[in-house]
Amino acid sequence: MIEDQASSLRRMNQSRLIKVIAVTGGKGGVGKTNITLNTAISMAKMGKRVMVLDADLGLANVDVMLGLRVEKNLSHVLSGECTLDDVLVQGPHGVLIAPATSGTQAMTELSSTEHAGLIRAFSELRTNIDVLIVDTAAGISDMVLSFSKASQDIVMVVCDEPTSLTDAYALIKLLNREHGVFKFKIVANMVRNSREGQELFAKLSKVTNRFLDVALELVATVPYDENIRKSVRKQKAIVDAFPSSPASVAIKGLADKALHWPIPNQPGGHLEFFLEQLIADKVVGGQG
Numbered sequence: 001m002i003e004d005q006a007s008s009l010r011r012m013n014q015s016r017l018i019k020v021i022a023v024t025g026g027k028g029g030v031g032k033t034n035i036t037l038n039t040a041i042s043m044a045k046m047g048k049r050v051m052v053l054d055a056d057l058g059l060a061n062v063d064v065m066l067g068l069r070v071e072k073n074l075s076h077v078l079s080g081e082c083t084l085d086d087v088l089v090q091g092p093h094g095v096l097i098a099p100a101t102s103g104t105q106a107m108t109e110l111s112s113t114e115h116a117g118l119i120r121a122f123s124e125l126r127t128n129i130d131v132l133i134v135d136t137a138a139g140i141s142d143m144v145l146s147f148s149k150a151s152q153d154i155v156m157v158v159c160d161e162p163t164s165l166t167d168a169y170a171l172i173k174l175l176n177r178e179h180g181v182f183k184f185k186i187v188a189n190m191v192r193n194s195r196e197g198q199e200l201f202a203k204l205s206k207v208t209n210r211f212l213d214v215a216l217e218l219v220a221t222v223p224y225d226e227n228i229r230k231s232v233r234k235q236k237a238i239v240d241a242f243p244s245s246p247a248s249v250a251i252k253g254l255a256d257k258a259l260h261w262p263i264p265n266q267p268g269g270h271l272e273f274f275l276e277q278l279i280a281d282k283v284v285g286g287q288g
């Protein structure tokens, strides 16, 4: 089975360089889904082909936020009922949304057949994409860890609440100690101004610097913006509904910046690598 997966990976178009970003944060309600969606839409407006993998199965799914109708998800792809193209939903500006598997099943708990299905699904994807953004769930489940460590860039969304900071710290610590991740990009969300964003970043850095060997970078400060809630109610993205609102401007800046983050030349810059990493735990787990 492993052999099959490896050969199907090899069969994939090797030239498909793709940027993979995980948006995470540990805590629910910090703004992961809003940041994911608006970053994706902003990138699409800049001419990129973007896919959002909705792995946050909390209440406010990406599709719910946009008022889209979703009938099938990745679990139907894994079971061979349909192809990945069949589950993709078109969002604003052509952003493709892939609803992930439902419930608690972690990527590391997938059967060998499902692994093969996952790889096949992506290798058969007819749509070419430049960027894949994964909206992860709250918490530190295996699913969150798998997606985060498989991605090239981890964007941690934090806000100025003790629980957000402690949860972010716990996730950083786990990813660092158990999975060798050392670079984290921080988005300070729902702050009043950029100084407050800097202060929030300083609070988090202070603990990580003291206890961990990690590199944190503040990549965006997104202000608290009432128009985010207003656009959620309209089932629209703020970058579309209120393009010049402060949060829109900040998120567009983040999207532009993220497009300049380098994509590893080999092999981490390929979709295949992302998939290999997603399922790698299974192989390691099986041996150990």
Ligand SMILES: Nc1ncnc2c1ncn2[C@@H]1O[C@H](COP(=O)(O)OP(=O)(O)O)[C@@H](O)[C@H]1O
Pocket: 027, 028, 029, 030, 031, 032, 033, 034, 035, 056, 058, 060, 189, 190, 191, 222, 223, 224, 225, 226, 228, 229, 232, 247
């Ligand atoms: N910058 C912001 N300003 C105001 N409200 C925000 C902001 N970011 C997120 N929110 C609100 O916070 C809530 C949680 O956001 P959401 O993106 O669903 O978080 P998560 O995906 O982390 O659970 C939503 O009601 C959203 O409208």
Ligand SMILES: [Mg+2]
Pocket: 032, 033, 034, 056, 058, 060, 061
């Ligand atoms: Mg969410």
